[in-house]
Amino acid sequence: MKIFEQQYIAHRGLFDNQNGIPENSIPAFQKAVDMGYGIELDVQLTTDNKLVVFHDESLKRMCGVDKKLMHCSYKELMQYKLINSEENIPLFETVLQIIGGKVPLIVEIKSEGDWKSTTKLMAELMDSYSGVYCMESFHPFAVEWFKKNRPEILRGQLSTDYFKDKIKRKWYEKIVLTNLMLNFKSRPDFIAYNHQWCNQFSYKICRKIFPVENVGWTIKNQTELVNAKKVFQVIIFDSFIPN
Numbered sequence: 001m002k003i004f005e006q007q008y009i010a011h012r013g014l015f016d017n018q019n020g021i022p023e024n025s026i027p028a029f030q031k032a033v034d035m036g037y038g039i040e041l042d043v044q045l046t047t048d049n050k051l052v053v054f055h056d057e058s059l060k061r062m063c064g065v066d067k068k069l070m071h072c073s074y075k076e077l078m079q080y081k082l083i084n085s086e087e088n089i090p091l092f093e094t095v096l097q098i099i100g101g102k103v104p105l106i107v108e109i110k111s112e113g114d115w116k117s118t119t120k121l122m123a124e125l126m127d128s129y130s131g132v133y134c135m136e137s138f139h140p141f142a143v144e145w146f147k148k149n150r151p152e153i154l155r156g157q158l159s160t161d162y163f164k165d166k167i168k169r170k171w172y173e174k175i176v177l178t179n180l181m182l183n184f185k186s187r188p189d190f191i192a193y194n195h196q197w198c199n200q201f202s203y204k205i206c207r208k209i210f211p212v213e214n215v216g217w218t219i220k221n222q223t224e225l226v227n228a229k230k231v232f233q234v235i236i237f238d239s240f241i242p243n
Contacts, residue, residue, distance in 0.1 A: 001154065001190060001213040003104045003132050004234045009038040011218045011238035012055060022062065022082035023238075024053045026090050029098050038104040040217075040236050043092050045118040050074035051092040051125065057112045063089075070113035092125060101131025106236070108158065111139035119145050126153075136192050136215075138177070143186035156215060157186060159203070160194035180206055190215050192236070195228045207231075 013028025014021070014037060021027045024041055032039050042055040052074065059065040059072070063080040069089075077089045099105055107126070109119050119142045126133060134154035137143055146155040160167070162174035169177070176182060179202035180191065190213035193203050198216070207214060216232030219225050220239045228235055235242075 001134075001234065004038060004106070004134070004213075004215075007036065007038040007104060008242050009040050009104070009106060009234065009236040011040050011236050013039055013041065015238065017083050020085045022085050022087055024055055024090070025082055025085065025087040026094070026098060027085075027087065029095055033099060033102050036103065038106070039099060040106040040108065041095065042108045042110055043118060043122050044069050044110045045113055045121065046070075046072055046074045046077065048073045048075070049117070049121065051118070051121050052077065052089050053092055053095050054089050055110075057110075068112070092122070096125070096129055099131065101129070103131075105131060105133040106156075107133060107135050109135060109137040109139065109142045111137060111142065115139050115142050116145065118142075123150050123153075134189070136190075140177075140182035140186045143188055144182075147187055154189045155186070156190040156192050156213075157183060157188040158192045158217075161197040161200050164197060165194065178202070183210070188212060190234070192217055192234075195219060195224065195232065198228075198231045 010032040012023035014032040015023040015028035041053050043051050044054050054069055057068055059067050059069055062083050065080055109122055135146055136156035136158050138158040143155050143157050146153055159180055162169055162178045192215035195216040214232045215234040216228040217236040219228050219235055219237040222243055225242055
């Protein structure tokens, strides 16, 4: 994880949604590369098995269309523009060409839709990638899939306090995921936790018992950065340029 410690990681690229550089867009990734920041991005699968880079389950916030991405083909997605820009939702393969191994990369596998097919396709595409990368997911079984099928690749369990963040899940799922209760199966190399809840009891216990790297997301100003570095070895940021 050393290379990820040495460079701050730009969340969804170095973006500015209000000024024509949307998150998870080609310009955002190019700007992060140009400025020497690592990159975190999100991958999802279309109905025609194209892996695209996009965060939300719905297209509404970023494209103004009330549809779920998992229900769209890539051709259909090409009709829509990302917020305040002429940019389209990019193919993962295109983004990899832009990054080209110049900076470290964190790939988040989204759990929406067919997570297993998304995971397999992402792994196959990354087999020929020459740069440094790791994977992460909120879905413990996607992390476990990498443990079984790509054990040489660094893998991370994403989590947060599902109760405090008011995430829509069944109550027992919130308990399991907040408290990282499936780590015994997925054996992550790092835990990426919402920095706001770094004192959550189970996460504090995990930091003491298991020798894993701690990744903090998402740091949004310099004060948060200073405080986060007391806990986390790897920093994922957006909305400001770190000193």
